[in-house]
Amino acid sequence: MLTAAIVLATAPVHANETEITVGVYHFPPVAGVGNSGEATGLLGDLLKELEQAHPTVSFRVFHTSPKRRYLDFDAGLYDVIFFESPDWGWTEKEVDISRPILADEELYVALKKPGRDSSFFDDLHSRSIVAISGYHYGFTGFETDNSVLEQTFDIEFSDSHSRNINLIKADRPSVAEVAIVSYSYLQRHLARHPEDWDTLLISNExxxxxxxxxxxxxxxxxxADEMLRLLAPLVDNGRYRQLVEKWxxxxxxxxxxxxxxx
Incomplete structure (x- = not known):
């Protein structure tokens, strides 16, 4: 469901300086765009660290969306995208793929009710679902065409994990019985709202x-190898691991x- 972050190496600003344009779509806590247009989440921290480690490299944020990132790629508007699974539509394109640098998972979330357990998620075709438009989900076979998904599932689309969780908590079965939320986002949500441990039913698988x-x-x-070389000092000194764990x-x-x- 990368963030994700997109990187375009442009012509050097000065003889020894390279500006890299970073496109970001809403993929919390991996990446996001702040009110001032700055990158947020893990990506925001990482870009700052990369600039400190490589004084001749600077980054500029370009805001894209989950669906538009492919059109932007095909149009040649960026060269590199960070924090993407090859399974999310990239294997069909002429791409260069690095080794994996980040891991997470997504879980099903529903409202806790008497007698309801994880078997509630066994047949999603019988549930009303809220999901984020443009995200790739396992239960859909990674299909992202909203019209196709609406023919197969009782599904509503949004652009926010927060909104999806609130829809579940509102107990409106005709709108949303199940949401799909990343493990990392869910843990941060529960840390801020510990009362939801008793409110939300979370899938075992x-x-x-x-x-x-x-x-x-x-x-x-x-x-991809050039970007790994930029990342290498932060891996060697342990800073990349610290950033990953922070989020x-x-x-x-x-x-x-x-x-x-x-």
Whole structure:
């Protein structure tokens, strides 16, 4: 369901300086865009750290959306996208894919009621669902065409995990009985609203587990390996792991022991 973050290497601003345009869509807590147009979430922290580690590299934010990110890619508006699963529509394109650099999963959420348990999520075709438009979900087979999904499921679309959780809590079965929320976002929500531990029913099994990579256009201005080389100092000094853990996210299994900058 990357954030995600998109990176375009443009012409050097000065002889020894490269400006990289970073496009971001709403994918909390991985990425987002603040009121002033700045990147937020893990991505926002990471860009600041990368600029400190590489003084000749600067970043500029470009705001895209979950659906529009593919059109922007095909139009050549960016070269590299961070925090994307290859399964989210990228394997059909001419792309260069890095090793996974981030991991998370998505869970089903419903309202707790007497006699209701995790089996409530067994047949989603019989439930009213609220999901985020443009996100890829396991239960849909990663289909993102809203019109196709509306023919198969009783589904409503939004652009906010917060709104989706509130719809569940409002107990309006005709609108939303089930929401799909990332583990990292859900943990941050429950830390801020501990009363919801007794309000929300959370599935035992995930909708999907994803391992997120850096994906680049073949022949583009910046390759996935080049972005891994920028990331390498933050991996070596432990700072990248600290940022990932700060946002309740995870590193893929074996990432630290097996990481070698290209």
């Amino acid at each position: 995930p909708d999907q587990r994803y391992r997120l990579s850096i994906i680049a256009q073949k022949g583009g201005a910046a390759t 309740g996210l995870q590193l893929p299994a074996g990432f630290l022991t097996g990481f070698k900058a290209p």
